Each structure stands twice: as structure tokens, then as C-alpha cells.
Amino acid sequence: MCDTNARRNGKTFEEWQKEWALEDRYNFRTIEEKWQKIWEDEKTYHVDIDKTKEKFYVLVEFPYPSGAGLHVGHPRSYTALDVVARKKRMQGYNVLYPMGFDAFGLPAENYAIKTGVHPAISTKANIANFTKQLKSLGFSFDWDRCVTTCDPEYYKWTQWMFIKFFEKGLAYKDKIAINWCPSCKVGLANEEVVNGCCERCGAQVIRKDKEQWMIAITKYADRLINDLGDLDFIDRVKSQQINWIGRSEGAELDFDFAEDKLTVFTTRPDTAFGVTYMVLAPEHPFVAKYMERFENQDEIKAYVEETAKKSELQRSMSEEKTGVELKGIKARNPFNGKMIPVFISDYVLTGYGTGAIMAVPAHDQRDYDFAKVFNLPIIQVLEGGDISEKAWEEDGAHINSQFLDGMNKEDGMKAAIDYALKNGFGHPKINFKLRDWVFSRQRYWGEPIPMVYCEHCGWQPVPENELPLTLPEVPDYHPNDEGESPLSKATDWLNTTCPKCGGHARRETDVMPNWAGSSWYFLRYCDPHNDKEFASKEALNYWMNVDWYNGGMEHTTLHLLYSRFWHKFLYDCGYVPTKEPYNKRTSHGMILASNGEKMSKSRGNVINPDDIVNNYGADTFRLYEMFIGPFDQVAMWSEESLMGVYRFVGKVYSLFKKVANIKPKEEDLRAMHKCILEVTERIDNMKFNTAVSSLMSYVNYLTALDKIPQELYETLMKLMSPFTPHIAEEMWARMKKETLVLNEPWPQGDEKLAEDNVVTLAVQICGKMRGTIEMKKDAPQAEVEQKALSLENVARQLEGREIKKIIVVPNRIVNIVA
RNA sequence: GCGGGCGUGGUGAAAUUGGCAGACACGUCAGACUUAGGAUCUGAUGACGCAAGUCGUGGGGGUUCAAGUCCCUUCGCCCGCACCA
Numbered sequence: 009m010c011d012t013n014a015r016r017n018g019k020t021f022e023e024w025q026k027e028w029a030l031e032d033r034y035n036f037r038t039i040e041e042k043w044q045k046i047w048e049d050e051k052t053y054h055v056d057i058d059k060t061k062e063k064f065y066v067l068v069e070f071p072y073p074s075g076a077g078l079h080v081g082h083p084r085s086y087t088a089l090d091v092v093a094r095k096k097r098m099q100g101y102n103v104l105y106p107m108g109f110d111a112f113g114l115p116a117e118n119y120a121i122k123t124g125v126h127p128a129i130s131t132k133a134n135i136a137n138f139t140k141q142l143k144s145l146g147f148s149f150d151w152d153r154c155v156t157t158c159d160p161e162y163y164k165w166t167q168w169m170f171i172k173f174f175e176k177g178l179a180y181k182d183k184i185a186i187n188w189c190p191s192c193k194v195g196l197a198n199e200e201v202v203n204g205c206c207e208r209c210g211a212q213v214i215r216k217d218k219e220q221w222m223i224a225i226t227k228y229a230d231r232l233i234n235d236l237g238d239l240d241f242i243d244r245v246k247s248q249q250i251n252w253i254g255r256s257e258g259a260e261l262d263f264d265f266a267e268d269k270l271t272v273f274t275t276r277p278d279t280a281f282g283v284t285y286m287v288l289a290p291e292h293p294f295v296a297k298y299m300e301r302f303e304n305q306d307e308i309k310a311y312v313e314e315t316a317k318k319s320e321l322q323r324s325m326s327e328e329k330t331g332v333e334l335k336g337i338k339a340r341n342p343f344n345g346k347m348i349p350v351f352i353s354d355y356v357l358t359g360y361g362t363g364a365i366m367a368v369p370a371h372d373q374r375d376y377d378f379a380k381v382f383n384l385p386i387i388q389v390l391e392g393g394d395i396s397e398k399a400w401e402e403d404g405a406h407i408n409s410q411f412l413d414g415m416n417k418e419d420g421m422k423a424a425i426d427y428a429l430k431n432g433f434g435h436p437k438i439n440f441k442l443r444d445w446v447f448s449r450q451r452y453w454g455e456p457i458p459m460v461y462c463e464h465c466g467w468q469p470v471p472e473n474e475l476p477l478t479l480p481e482v483p484d485y486h487p488n489d490e491g492e493s494p495l496s497k498a499t500d501w502l503n504t505t506c507p508k509c510g511g512h513a514r515r516e517t518d519v520m521p522n523w524a525g526s527s528w529y530f531l532r533y534c535d536p537h538n539d540k541e542f543a544s545k546e547a548l549n550y551w552m553n554v555d556w557y558n559g560g561m562e563h564t565t566l567h568l569l570y571s572r573f574w575h576k577f578l579y580d581c582g583y584v585p586t587k588e589p590y591n592k593r594t595s596h597g598m599i600l601a602s603n604g605e606k607m608s609k610s611r612g613n614v615i616n617p618d619d620i621v622n623n624y625g626a627d628t629f630r631l632y633e634m635f636i637g638p639f640d641q642v643a644m645w646s647e648e649s650l651m652g653v654y655r656f657v658g659k660v661y662s663l664f665k666k667v668a669n670i671k672p673k674e675e676d677l678r679a680m681h682k683c684i685l686e687v688t689e690r691i692d693n694m695k696f697n698t699a700v701s702s703l704m705s706y707v708n709y710l711t712a713l714d715k716i717p718q719e720l721y722e723t724l725m726k727l728m729s730p731f732t733p734h735i736a737e738e739m740w741a742r743m744k745k746e747t748l749v750l751n752e753p754w755p756q757g758d759e760k761l762a763e764d765n766v767v768t769l770a771v772q773i774c775g776k777m778r779g780t781i782e783m784k785k786d787a788p789q790a791e792v793e794q795k796a797l798s799l800e801n802v803a804r805q806l807e808g809r810e811i812k813k814i815i816v817v818p819n820r821i822v823n824i825v826a
Numbered sequence: 827g828c829g830g831g832c833g834u835g836g837u838g839a840a841a842u843u844g845g846c847a848g849a850c851a852c853g854u855c856a857g858a859c860u861u862a863g864g865a866u867c868u869g870a871u872g873a874c875g876c877a878a879g880u881c882g883u884g885g886g887g888g889u890u891c892a893a894g895u896c897c898c899u900u901c902g903c904c905c906g907c908a909c910c911a
Contacts, residue, residue, distance in 0.1 A: 360910045648852050701850035770846035775892045821845045825891050
């Protein structure tokens with residue numbers, strides 16, 4: 009697979025040898041430059057479908073190519089999965105480990121607003137810089153498969169998939185109250201709002217009614233939960249997704265309200281006899297519909313207006329419950345015929361359930377608080393609690409509930425729903441917190457939504473043969489306050505003809521969110537240059553699924569959820585062979601500055617990866633990031649620890665001088681096999697930090713030897729090559745001349761050879777350590793006991809005491825109970 | 827409030843799942859080689875104690891021959907969601 013002469017830059021092996029002999033010191037710069045050039049020139053990491061081999065697809069989240077360049081956090085997960093990829097290759101798998109760029113996004117657009125530089129230009133420069141940085145770290149990415157989401161050849165297919173969503177009725181335009189960031193002048197998905205503020209700029213999000221493209225992710229809510237079951241995702245990810253989707257089982261019940269049915273969702277239909285009033289969200293359609301008939305219209309209108317002005321955050325923060333009664337119309341509880349008052353209040357959300365609730369103040373704290381403010385009756389229907397101070401939210405037998413009396417929760421629920429069904433005023437219902445995906449962004453630097461609006465034919469998709477619908481040039485990148493995309497200024501582009509009737513039509517001017525391109529990029533990696541389809545069936549069948557996907561926790565309810573949904577949709581359409589894209593999902597911890605703070609430009613505590621590579625080398629950098637701490641936990645950057653790792657790599661280099669063509673002794677092999685077994689097991693289990701510890705221990709062993717048998721050093725290079733590929737390749741070349749260590753088979757650890765036939769057992773008296781004994785492995789119990797008792801220290805401690813029992817755990821411990 | 831997780835030396839952290847707590851590093855101390863290298867090598871290093879030994883995994887209690895690990899209880903921290911009916 010490789011051209012030996014090219015690898016030697018035309019020099020003969022003898023010439024190289026002379027050069028090496030001169031170099032006594034570890035010169036990482038020459039070594040790393042040399043091997044990176046070889047890997048690049050020889051396309052060492054290029055991979056194709058090879059049906060004779062088992063495939064393994066390793067994936068890391070592709071970065072947004074920001075102007076700031078690579079962060080030290082990026083290499084943490086890239087190195088970890090590079091280690092996995094390299095080891096799997098050596099174990100004989102055909103490994104796909106690709107890299108690309110998630111290149112649409114606001115920073116490039118904001119930069120364009122400030123400087124006038126077209127986002128395509130700054131993005132291209134940033135990508136070049138990122139690529140250079142990534143290559144300087146020696147990752148084994150197949151760069152031939154690099155994809156970029158802002159490339160028309162790529163987003164052609166993102167647009168094509170949007171049209172599929174539209175064709176299947178899952179993409180629709182709707183006027184809804186959206187989360188509007190007044191600073192970015194853009195609508196945000198629910199997932200992009202953090203504590204009522206814009207995820208990007210931190211400005212407080214306000215509510216704004218806007219026509220938006222929506223994608224019906226809620227149709228997949230159940231499957232997105234249920235299919236998690238079979239997947240090897242870390243627990244935090246699973247539970248966070250489940251929590252976010254927020255499934256609740258209950259019932260919808262119809263209360264009579266004037267000539268209408270007022271439908272509520274409740275998880276506790278069995279508490280219906282405790283309902284003393286009802287509450288509508290101020291936006292509920294009945295408020296406007298019956299306005300004329302309310303006696304206190306002014307009061308109601310004022311309250312509706314006031315809540316409309318409030319942000320979600322302000323609404324949720326109000327300490328005291330507020331509201332207004334809809335005087336003039338009462339509702340009728342279908343369970344007992346009682347007429348009850350109806351209120352509007354901002355504690356009822358318009359977007360969840362039906363936007364209306366039945367209030368059971370005795371057993372729901374929010375209803376209780378509201379009832380106290382408005383002096384409403386509180387009827388206890390579940391036994392067991394004192395409701396004089398607060399609501400009783402635990403379970404108890406039903407009381408004051410006619411036919412439900414005496415029942416427990418389960419029976420009560422069943423009986424209440426049966427009763428509602430029989431009398432035609434209710435049915436079981438499952439609700440989700442998840443809302444449909446707001447897919448429009450009033451921005452420039454994103455995929456144009458490939459839709460045109462015709463007065464006669466309505467919304468029509470751009471015909472497939474006209475894709476990609478490329479972004480036009482615009483005079484000005486500013487969005488305006490009315491929330492119109494900069495694309496609305498591209499008049500030539502904007503006006504078009506209807507693909508259906510040929511009449512005049514207008515293009516959609518909103519673009520897609522950042523999350524669009526990243527929702528399917530792992531599919532494109534399988535077949536990145538295909539111009540007939542987004543990826544061939546053959547490629548998808550061979551490479552999918554992703555076997556191991558690592559990414560940030562912050563994407564759990566964003567990218568990870570979106571892409572699972574997107575993939576399921578493609579599966580339903582028959583375009584992909586599997587119903588889930590990722591078999592295994594792990595997540596790395598953040599790297600913080602040495603004082604425990606987040607690294608940020610404003611704090612001035614950012615560590616630049618380029619500096620680390622220049623001062624210590626890529627191998628040290630990689631190895632340090634693996635050694636820094638448990639992979640899934642936050643870690644603090646420490647220059648001192650980095651130095652320790654640098655010393656270690658230097659030591660490994662200088663040990664080469666002691667390598668000799670001698671036969672390893674039994675204990676040498678023991679140390680070697682122990683290291684093989686540990687490193688192998690620890691990489692598989694994501695314990696990269698202790699895998700490095702094993703290598704260090706092994707090197708400490710080698711350091712103590714006068715001469716190092718070559719086999720031991722060769723094995724060290726094999727084990728280190730996933731972590732520190734440059735030095736491993738270099739030292740391997742110095743020993744073997746012709747092959748690449750990365751093509752060597754991964755060493756096989758032998759349990760038997762790793763075991764010592766002499767073991768040290770701890771001797772305890774009543775659980776307290778009193779000494780140790782050396783025994784042959786698996787020595788008979790009697791012998792062990794005798795030797796333990798013969799210890800001077802033990803004998804002294806036991807003087808005058810009676811031995812009750814001796815517990816021997818083979819090869820571990822002796823505990824004498826006296 | 828709900829969900830997930832964590833608490834071990836001066837520091838980052840280990841601990842074959844109930845079996846010698848502190849591996850591997852950082853730091854510190856001592857020594858060697860040297861004498862301007864922030865180099866390298868060797869050794870020591872949980873606390874108290876001259877020592878035998880005693881005490882030690884947030885606190886308290888329990889199970890066990892044996893607990894960082896299991897059970898109960900309590901305190902503290904981190905992350906996600908949050909008026910979701």
C-alpha cells in the first residue's frame with residue numbers, strides 16, 4: 009500500500025540511518041512533519057468499500073469552522089476516537105473515520121455584516137485553517153471524504169430532503185408564536201432557547217407571531233423514545249432525550265362551555281371530582297370567540313394584552329399566580345354536573361396539551377396557589393394528606409368521588425377513563441413536551457428553503473432538476489426588524505415562475521437552521537462525491553450504521569435528536585437501510601482553563617492548540633489529552649501535567665538506545681502481556697487515561713532494564729501508535745525499515761503469560777492488615793494458612809487469643825478471625 | 827420541583843465490582859551528575875507518631891470475617907429540564 013522510496017524522501021535506508029545516529033535528542037518537529045507528509049502523499053488513510061473485511065464506522069461531530077480556529081476541546085474527542093479507529097484498523101477492520109465542516113452559521117454572517125466579506129470567503133479561509141490544524145495533529149481522517157455543508161453539491165441534497173419532508177406532509181408552513189431573538193433578529197427553535205434567552209447571544213427571547221416552516225418531529229416522538237431502548241448510548245444521553253420529549257399518559261376530557269366543548273388534557277382524570285374551576289391560557293381561542301358574552305371584557309382584554317408582552321421567562325418567574333375570571337360563562341363538569349368558574353391565567357401554557365386545564369387545587373400545588381389567591385374551594389379527593397397548608401401530591405385512596413371512592417390510583421384511572429368513554433366526553437391521550445421543529449431562519453448564510461409561493465397554486469417545491477437552489481448575492485446582509493431575511497433584497501432571485509402553472513411566483517426567503525446540514529452528514533461520508541443521489545445504496549448498506557459516535561452533551565436535545573428523527577424519516581421513505589443512525593453514542597467532558605473556568609477570549613485564558621503542537625509536538629498533545637482525566641468528565645488544563653507527558657514521550661524516544669536483539673525473559677514477557685491486555689481493554693471501555701497509565705508503567709519497567717529486548721520495544725510502539733502515531737511510526741521505521749506500524753496487527757495479550765506464578769497475599773487479623781506473604785499461585789489453603797500464621801507479626805498479635813476462623817480468598821487475602 | 831451524575835492525599839486521579847485504599851502522573855523534599863538546563867538520573871512522599879502502632883475515601887448509622895464499593899440517613903457540589911397539567 010505504500011511506496012517505500014517516497015516515504016524516505018528519496019534517501020536510502022543507509023542515509024536515513026546516518027541521520028538518525030546524529031539525532032540523540034527527541035526532535036518531534038522533524039519526526040511529525042516527516043510522517044504527516046508521508047501519510048498525505050501516500051493517502052495512507054484513504055478507505056474504500058472492502059467486502060472482504062468487516063467495516064467499523066467511527067464518527068466525531070464535525071466542527072463549525074470558526075474564525076478562532078481549533079479549541080483544545082476539539083482534539084480531546086478527535087484523539088480519543090482516532091485511538092479507537094487506529095486500534096480497530098490494526099485489529100483488521102475496514103475503518104471509516106471521516107471529517108468535515110458544519111459551515112453554515114451566524115458567526116460568518118455577523119462577520120460579513122461587520123466587514124462586508126462574503127461568508128463564503130471567510131468560511132473557506134477558516135476551513136483551510138482548521139484543516140491545517142487538524143492535519144498537524146496527525147488524525148487518521150480520510151480527507152478524500154471531507155464534506156462541507158455550505159457546498160452547493162452538499163446542500164443540494166439537504167434541499168432535496170426538505171422537499172421529501174414537504175411531499176410527505178411533514179414540512180408545513182404555519183403562523184405560530186415563535187421564540188424571537190430581538191438581537192440576532194431571528195426565530196429560534198425551542199431547543200435553542202436556554203433559560204428564556206437566546207442560546208447564541210444571551211438576549212432575552214420574546215414571543216412573536218410569524219409564518220414559519222415547521223417540521224413535524226412530534227409525529228416521531230414515541231419512536232424517538234422507544235427506539236432508544238436497543239441503543240448503546242450513555243445513560244445521561246438517553247434520559248435527557250426522554251426527558252426532553254416528555255411523554256405523559258392521561259386523558260382528554262370535554263367540559264361543556266357555552267355551546268362548545270372545552271377540552272382539557274390531564275394525567276389524572278381520576279381526580280375529576282376535585283375540580284373546582286378551570287383555567288385557559290390567555291391565547292386560548294375561546295377567549296376571543298366568546299369575548300362579546302363576557303361581563304368583564306375590559307379586564308380580560310387587559311390581561312391578555314399584558315401576557316402577550318411578557319417573555320416566557322418573565323411568565324415562568326412570576327411568584328404570585330395571576331389571572332382573570334371569564335365572568336358570564338361557567339363550565340360544566342361532566343363527571344358530577346357541577347357548574348364551575350373559568351379563568352384565564354398565564355400559568356397555563358398555550359403550546360402544551362389543549363391550552364386549558366381542569367384545576368384540582370387539593371392535589372396540584374400550582375392549582376392550590378391559584379385557588380388561594382382567588383379564594384376558590386379546595387376539595388380533597390385523595391386520602392392521606394393534610395391540605396390545609398399545601399396540596400397533597402402523593403397517592404391515596406379516592407374519597408368524595410362517588411363511584412371512584414376507595415379505589416387506588418390505577419383502578420381509579422381506569423374507571424374514570426371508562427366512564428368518560430362510555431358517556432362520550434373523553435378518551436385516553438398521550439401528550440409530549442416536544443414541539444414541532446421551527447425550521448425557518450430569517451437569515452442569509454444558510455440553505456435556501458427550496459419552495460416558491462404561487463397565488464394560484466400555493467406553496468410549490470422547486471423541481472428536483474433545478475437543485476441546488478443556490479444562495480444569491482445580496483447587497484446587504486442585515487436582517488430587518490420585521491424579521492425578513494436578507495434574501496428578500498435579492499429581487500432578481502426572489503421573483504420566479506410557478507413550477508406548476510407557470511405563473512408569477514415568489515421564492516421563500518427564509519433559510520434553514522444550522523441543524524439541517526448536520527442532520528444527515530454521516531450519510532454523505534459514505535459516498536461523498538455521488539452526484540446522482542445523496543449516497544448509493546451500496547455505500548449505505550456497507551457503511552451504516554455509525555458504530556461509535558462521540559459528541560458534546562450540548563447536542564443531546566438538538567443535533568442528536570434532530571438527526572435521529574431525520575434518519576427515521578429517510579428510513580420510512582426507503583432511502584436508508586436502518587431505522588437508527590448510531591449504534592453507540594458517547595460524550596466527552598469539556599476542557600476548562602487551569603483555574604476551572606471556561607476558556608474564552610474575554611477571560612483571556614484560551615490555550616491555542618498550535619502553540620502546544622509547536623512547543624511540545626502533536627504526540628505529546630494527543631497523549632496528554634488522553635491522560636488528562638476520565639474521558640467523559642470535565643478536565644482542567646495543566647501545563648505541568650503536559651510537561652510530565654512530554655517527559656514520558658522523550659523517555660520512550662531515548663529508550664531506543666537500549667534496544668538490543670536479545671531474547672526476552674519470562675518476567676519481561678509478563679510485563680509486556682500485562683500491558684497489552686490492559687491497554688486493549690481500556691481503549692475498548694473508553695478509559696483512555698488509565699490506558700496511558702499502563703503504558704507508563706510498562707515504560708518504567710523497560711527503563712529499569714539494562715538492555716531492552718527488541719520484541720518489548722516493538723510491542724510498545726504498536727500499543728502507542730494509536731495515541732502517538734508519529735513517534736511510533738518513526739521508531740518502528742528505525743527498527744523494521746520497510747513496514748508501517750499502523751499496518752501491523754494489534755498485539756494479542758496472553759492471560760497466561762501475563763500471570764505471575766508467585767502472588768502476594770495480604771494477611772489480615774479481623775480485617776486489619778498485619779503483613780503480606782508470598783505464595784506460589786493457587787497454593788493449597790492449608791499451606792497459605794500455615795505461612796500466614798508463621799509471620800512474626802501475626803504470631804505476636806495473636807498471643808493469648810483464640811483463632812475462631814481463617815478465611816482464605818485464593819491468591820488475594822488471608823483473614824484470621826480471633 | 828423533576829431527571830442524570832459526583833464527593834478519595836498538597837493537585838489530576840486509580841482501585842479486576844465486596845478482598846493490601848491512593849496505581850499512573852503533577853507538585854514537594856533529599857541526593858547524584860553538574861555548575862545558568864525551567865535539563866537528566868536515583869530515592870522518599872496520605873495524616874499523626876522516635877517507634878510498635880493509631881487514624882484515614884463529605885458526616886452519622888447499619889450489614890459483613892472484610893465496605894471507597896452494598897443498605898438506611900444526612901450534608902454539599904455539578905449538569906440538563908422546568909408553571910408540561
